[in-house]
Amino acid sequence: MGINVALDGPSGAGKSTIAKMVAKKLEYVYVDTGALYRSIAYYVLSKEIDPKNEDEVVALLGEIDVKLSYVDGAQRVLLNGEDVSEKIRTPEVSMGASAVSAIPKVREFLFSLQQNIAKENNIIMDGRDIGTVVLPNADVKIFLTATAEERANRRFKELSEKGDSSTYDEVLQDIIQRDYNDSHREIAPLKKADDAVEVDSTNLSLEQAVQEIHRIITEKTEKPENTEDKPKRKRELPKIKPVIRGKKLNPVKMFFYGLLRYIVMGIFKVYFNLKFEGLENIPTDGSNIFASNHRSMTDPIVIAMPTKVPCTFMAKEELFQGNIFFKWLITAFGAFPVARGKGDTGAIDVAVDKLSSGRNLVIFPEGTRSKDGKVGKGKTGVALVAALAQVPVVPVGINFEGSLKFRKKIVVRFGKPISPEELNVTSASPRELRTLKGKIMDEITKLVY
8 A cells, every 4th residue: 555645625725736736746646536526516517417416416326437547647537438627627516516525325436436546556635534534544634724715816816717707706605605515514524634734825825835745744754763762773775786687598498488489479369469569679688677557467478479588577476376277377487476465575586586597577567457558657666676686677568449359459569678777776765766667657658559
């Protein structure tokens, strides 16, 4: 589980704007929960239904599919496949969101989506009940507020710039009414969590508010271990031990690997419409990392097929407990088990050892398969292995639409290797690893259509 930051507060306090900027500085995922409720309200209003009519709103939930996507680090809201990120930012939708958010079934509908995002990433999530209900165990809780007049003034300027004809008095009344609705609803009312840090932004500029919240998060998540009666201990980072490249593998193993590779490639090309691009970018020697997006259980195999040097890859330990043939197949291709979500540092050591032996290593930084084909944020495991071993990273993009089936077109694109010099990582510090991970994920994303 990543670091979770809960940012609560009344409407117009600047939560979304500030959370976006802080998330960018920290390289966290930003989650605007208010946008989720707004999307529900937008759909309800489009059907000419009163957002306060609980029965009719609940009846519509089966027609609604809400997803969050991230484009260039910015959150986009998809409602039944349509990007409604801009359409949901009207006063009418805002008031509708306040109404639908008071409906228990609506909150249940969105609750699991919010928590699943939090489990997989370092996130900043803003809303009305994040610290009290959605993420009660958040690492950092902040309650951002400002006077109703100041919030109305900010909102009025924002709407005016968009050409909205609402008056200041109308905006102020909307703010006051929404404050009342949010704080007096029976289900998850707006309130400050007992352990939240309150930040009043009334007299703060945007930059000052961002700095203050960034400071609070940093202090709470990077707090030194020393106390008055305990000597300061410096956290030791894993030591970088560059892999000695050029090691030759056993010729007999190479022969059987090559034979298996051609047999499996033939089977896959008959069953699928399989195409490889960028084969010229595949190194002819070993000790390289192939970092790819993750679409299906066949991904390790289709990546290994064009490589002349045997590959090894991390695979969740559950795969070694299922189908015997599949277990034999992935083991033959060099898979080794890893216990996901348990801090399996031993798997990192095994990965570096495999690279040291002259094998290539296949890693899926997302950690899980993408259902819609979009590339996720990724985790720092790939950066840690690349930093410790100081080996090239070959980005890979696996492309297909829908689900896998007979004669499905699959395009596997290999990008240009990123050399250790280009990676420019001198230590395994969290900050450097996040930067490196971002660079690798950017290259993978370029190869995915």
